[in-house]
Amino acid sequence: MSTARDREQECLTELYTRLDELREQTRQRLDQVLSTTGLGHQGLTERDVAAAGLARRLGELHSVENGLCFGRLTMTEGPDRAIGRIGIPAAADETEPPLIDWRAPAARPFYTATGARTEGVRVRRHLRTSGRTVTGVQDEDLAAGAVAGAGGDGTPALLTALNAPRTGRMTDIVATIQAEQDAIIRAPRAGVLVVQGGPGTGKTAVALHRAAYLLYTHRERLARDVVLIVGPGTAFLRYIGEVLPSLGESGVLLATPAELYPGVTADRPEDPRTAELKGRAAMAGVIAAALADRQWLPADTLRIDHDGETLHLDRAGAERLRRRARDLGLPHNETAPLHGELVVDALARSVAAGIHTAVLGPGGEDGGWGDGGDWPPGEDDSLLSEDELDDLRAELRSSPGVRAALRRLWPPLTPQRLLADLFASPRRLATAAPRLTDAERGLLLREPGGWAPSDVPLLDEAAELLGTDDRAARAAEAAEHAERLRLAQEALDVARGSRATEHDDGTDPETLSAFDLLDAGRLAERHAEADHRTPAERAAADRTWAFGHIVVDEAQELSAMTWRLLLRRCPARSMTLVGDIAQTSAPGGARSWAAALDPHLGPGRARTVELTVNYRLPAEIAAPAADVLRAIDPELRPPRAVRSTGVPPWHRTVPAGRLPAGTARALADERAAHPGGTAAVIAPPDLLPALTAAVGPVPGVSVLDPRTAKGLEYDTVLVVDPGAMPLPDRYVALTRATQRLGILTPSRAG
Numbered sequence: 203m204s205t206a207r208d209r210e211q212e213c214l215t216e217l218y219t220r221l222d223e224l225r226e227q228t229r230q231r232l233d234q235v236l237s238t239t240g241l242g243h244q245g246l247t248e249r250d251v252a253a254a255g256l257a258r259r260l261g262e263l264h265s266v267e268n269g270l271c272f273g274r275l276t277m278t279e280g281p282d283r284a285i286g287r288i289g290i291p292a293a294a295d296e297t298e299p300p301l302i303d304w305r306a307p308a309a310r311p312f313y314t315a316t317g318a319r320t321e322g323v324r325v326r327r328h329l330r331t332s333g334r335t336v337t338g339v340q341d342e343d344l345a346a347g348a349v350a351g352a353g354g355d356g357t358p359a360l361l362t363a364l365n366a367p368r369t370g371r372m373t374d375i376v377a378t379i380q381a382e383q384d385a386i387i388r389a390p391r392a393g394v395l396v397v398q399g400g401p402g403t404g405k406t407a408v409a410l411h412r413a414a415y416l417l418y419t420h421r422e423r424l425a426r427d428v429v430l431i432v433g434p435g436t437a438f439l440r441y442i443g444e445v446l447p448s449l450g451e452s453g454v455l456l457a458t459p460a461e462l463y464p465g466v467t468a469d470r471p472e473d474p475r476t477a478e479l480k481g482r483a484a485m486a487g488v489i490a491a492a493l494a495d496r497q498w499l500p501a502d503t504l505r506i507d508h509d510g511e512t513l514h515l516d517r518a519g520a521e522r523l524r525r526r527a528r529d530l531g532l533p534h535n536e537t538a539p540l541h542g543e544l545v546v547d548a549l550a551r552s553v554a555a556g557i558h559t560a561v562l563g564p565g566g567e568d569g570g571w572g573d574g575g576d577w578p579p580g581e582d583d584s585l586l587s588e589d590e591l592d593d594l595r596a597e598l599r600s601s602p603g604v605r606a607a608l609r610r611l612w613p614p615l616t617p618q619r620l621l622a623d624l625f626a627s628p629r630r631l632a633t634a635a636p637r638l639t640d641a642e643r644g645l646l647l648r649e650p651g652g653w654a655p656s657d658v659p660l661l662d663e664a665a666e667l668l669g670t671d672d673r674a675a676r677a678a679e680a681a682e683h684a685e686r687l688r689l690a691q692e693a694l695d696v697a698r699g700s701r702a703t704e705h706d707d708g709t710d711p712e713t714l715s716a717f718d719l720l721d722a723g724r725l726a727e728r729h730a731e732a733d734h735r736t737p738a739e740r741a742a743a744d745r746t747w748a749f750g751h752i753v754v755d756e757a758q759e760l761s762a763m764t765w766r767l768l769l770r771r772c773p774a775r776s777m778t779l780v781g782d783i784a785q786t787s788a789p790g791g792a793r794s795w796a797a798a799l800d801p802h803l804g805p806g807r808a809r810t811v812e813l814t815v816n817y818r819l820p821a822e823i824a825a826p827a828a829d830v831l832r833a834i835d836p837e838l839r840p841p842r843a844v845r846s847t848g849v850p851p852w853h854r855t856v857p858a859g860r861l862p863a864g865t866a867r868a869l870a871d872e873r874a875a876h877p878g879g880t881a882a883v884i885a886p887p888d889l890l891p892a893l894t895a896a897v898g899p900v901p902g903v904s905v906l907d908p909r910t911a912k913g914l915e916y917d918t919v920l921v922v923d924p925g926a927m928p929l930p931d932r933y934v935a936l937t938r939a940t941q942r943l944g945i946l947t948p949s950r951a952g
């Protein structure tokens with residue numbers, strides 16, 4: 203008699219056969235599409251789009267090779283449902299799909315059914331597989347009523363997953379998503395959802411699976427608009443980088459907050475106090491004031507050389523024109539040409555009025571426009587016709603002296619220029635930030651050269667106020683077009699040359715050739731490169747991209763200015779923000795979700811849910827972490843550990859001078875007792891150089907400070923001198939271990 207495992211093996215083999223067929227069909231269609239020739243420009247673009255779609259699908263089909271099917275639901279009525287990483291559609295002669303995508307509504311009871319609420323499920327089966335072989339089957343009989351279900355109480359499948367050694371890369375959790383996590387993953391897309399949870403409650407895992415779920419459920423929209431995932435640092439992004447590809451998803455953009463301004467690499471070191479200051483919401487006002495300061499006014503009268511004459515623009519007149527330009531309510535760079543027109547018009551009228559005065563002599567009340575008269579002069583003051591005035595304006599517009607004056611009065615600016623000039627000038631800082639103290643302004647003052655991460659939202663703020671100054675982009679496009687024209691012309695010349703030769707050979711000179719039908723311009727158009735970038739690549743390069751959904755991990759760390767930037771990138775306000783208020787270590791980070799988000803969203807606009815079960819820490823390691831949490835805030839409750847290892851953390855006191863050597867020895871002992879897996883030494887930043895030297899390069903071992911360790915996890919963790927860490931950092935350090943924790947404290951005598 204065949205066992206359940208044999209029967210599952212048969213089903214699994216059949217599923218892999220179907221997967222191989224799907225791969226083959228997709229590969230053939232891709233080959234077919236790629237080999238299509240003789241297409242026009244439009245046809246080529248369509249071919250490229252189709253090929254990219256098929257290549258993506260092929261990638262998806264290959265990414266699910268491991269763990270293709272991980273569960274089965276036997277229903278009280280109707281056919282079984284096999285649950286997997288992707289769906290395999292029913293063939294023409296089938297009524298049910300042989301494999302259901304974990305994100306499909308029909309798969310949901312796999313995660314939510316309990317003995318009390320069976321949702322029509324009789325047996326929930328977990329499959330363990332290795333490659334294409336079934337290695338184990340675990341059944342939960344819901345009809346027996348004793349099953350708590352996927353509620354965080356440690357089903358064997360979950361415990362197996364949690365006890366597995368870590369590889370240094372996060373893995374997906376599709377086979378064991380728990381009910382409280384499932385509710386978050388499948389929450390509606392609209393609105394801002396905040397997921398608060400202690401360390402190890404699966405916030406990161408949930409956020410990534412939510413992104414995969416949303417991409418599946420709103421495929422068309424989100425594949426086009428892209429999902430942005432923001433994580434605290436590059437080490438963290440590397441750690442989570444495989445999860446979505448393993449779920450067959452590639453249409454996401456992963457970035458750190460420092461990477462959110464295209465074209466800027468923000469790696470300039472910075473004093474944390476400066477970073478905190480630059481993260482405050484008040485910096486938005488400072489930047490606006492810095493820009494207003496660049497819309498210049500002459501102290502008295504501006505003298506403008508024009509064609510050997512001197513034109514005059516007095517301060518009051520310049521101020522009136524500036525006010526009219528500002529009243530337009532447009533960004534600075536977009537206002538520049540309009541302000542220029544106002545000034546040119548005023549100058550033209552004043553010249554005309556000068557002619558008027560010269561012809562008629564100074565009359566009546568008209569005491570001129572430089573000293574309190576009506577300025578700029580109106581039409582009635584002019585003897586010139588409108589056509590003559592137009593000519594005069596045109597002349598002034600192209601006058602080098604006038605142009606120089608316009609650049610001075612309303613200079614075209616880039617965000618980089620505005621910020622670099624502001625931070626390099628005590629005078630500009632004093633004008634733009636009068637409410638800051640001298641010491642604070644001193645923190646902002648610096649030589650130009652490079653950008654710090656905290657500059658990124660400020661550059662974005664400045665870009666918003668400045669508007670597009672797309673002259674550079676237009677110039678590049680024009681240069682590119684000229685180059686294409688040149689190449690096309692060359693191609694035509696070569697063709698003409700070869701025809702001349704052919705004629706020499708006696709071919710028919712009357713035969714029409716390509717160059718008879720085309721000119722270089724049209725040929726250039728045809729050769730214009732189609733944009734082959736994926737939507738995620740285009741989004742990465744475009745500051746004004748509106749993302750379909752934004753996921754932020756370690757969201758508690760973001761400054762007010764970074765929130766402003768992110769909300770600009772998501773006008774639809776469709777966001778999932780995960781974090782833990784108790785782990786906030788950034789000086790400008792959140793003390794409460796309401797304090798961090800209400801100023802940007804409005805009070806109560808974000809919906810907050812909590813994760814309460816700790817999947818990382820065994821109960822033994824959770825205990826010392828809970829003590830630290832109480833010290834941070836007695837109101838906060840630690841998450842409940844779902845498993846226990848029977849291995850309590852150890853504690854060792856070492857003379858301070860021998861801390862590096864003592865740590866290296868303790869680590870070596872741990873590695874000898876528990877070979878393989880991953881380990882980390884987490885210490886205050888100033889101890890890192892000595893510890894790194896003492897430990898040396900060991901595969902699978904990292905030496906890092908608590909802030910870099912945030913979000914990461916290791917089988918074994920040694921925390922060195924936790925007493926020297928600020929409380930949130932200590933909390934982070936003590937909550938990274940999945941199996942074993944050792945604490946080394948320097949003795950005072952050392």
Ligand SMILES: Nc1ncnc2c1ncn2[C@@H]1O[C@H](COP(=O)(O)OP(=O)(O)OP(=O)(O)O)[C@@H](O)[C@H]1O
Pocket residue numbers: 360363364373375378379380383399400401402403404405406407408782817818912913914915937
């Ligand atoms: N349902 C689950 N099944 C299996 N493993 C899970 C599950 N939920 C979480 N885990 C595992 O628990 C560990 C902690 O998860 P994760 O890193 O997402 O927690 P976190 O809340 O983001 O922690 P931190 O606040 O420290 O960043 C990871 O190894 C994750 O894979």
